[in-house]
Amino acid sequence: MLAYELPDGRLKLIDGHLRQSMDPDAVLDVEVLDVNDAEARALLLAIDPLAQLADYDEQMLGQVRSVVEAESAAVRDLWKTLEDQDEKVRKKIEEESTSTVGSEVCPEKYYVWIECANEQEQTALLERFQAEGLNCCCKII
Numbered sequence: 001m002l003a004y005e006l007p008d009g010r011l012k013l014i015d016g017h018l019r020q021s022m023d024p025d026a027v028l029d030v031e032v033l034d035v036n037d038a039e040a041r042a043l044l045l046a047i048d049p050l051a052q053l054a055d056y057d058e059q060m061l062g063q064v065r066s067v068v069e070a071e072s073a074a075v076r077d078l079w080k081t082l083e084d085q086d087e088k089v090r091k092k093i094e095e096e097s098t099s100t101v102g103s104e105v106c107p108e109k110y111y112v113w114i115e116c117a118n119e120q121e122q123t124a125l126l127e128r129f130q131a132e133g134l135n136c137c138c139k140i141i
Contacts (some may be wrong), residue, residue, distance in 0.1 A: 001030045004040050014040045042075045046082065 001016030010033060035043060045064065065079065116122040129136045 001028055002031050002033060002043075003030050003033045012040070014044055038071060039075070042072060046075070046078050 002014040003011040004014060012029075013065065014033070014035075016028070016030070033040070033043070056061075063087060114125065116125065121139050
């Protein structure tokens with residue numbers, strides 16, 4: 001979870017709302033960042049992994065980015081770094097998708113993503129699937 005301190009000493013959550021809402025009484029680690037409101041909004045634009053899954057208006061995102069980037073050299077540098085890393089990853093994926101092992105092309109893999117109500121359900125399903133001989137693992141997001 002990411003937060004920043006307000007002038008009155010309270011913490012304002014930047015990212016991690018879903019995790020916090022899943023168990024309001026849970027004790028969670030929170031990284032407190034030294035940012036202001038504008039920097040927090042810019043940071044959220046850059047790090048929110050759900051933004052990659054959601055449909056969004058490219059033109060509107062471009063406008064928001066241009067405003068935020070004009071105000072902060074650090075945000076411009078962050079976007080540049082992310083774009084450079086994205087390009088490296090795309091090249092690596094392209095290389096690996098055309099690579100071969102011996103004379104065989106690497107097989108495609110398919111995954112099923114199951115949302116669980118809680119950790120107990122996740123553990124039960126994982127154990128059941130492994131007992132059935134399925135190759136599976138768990139990940140908390």
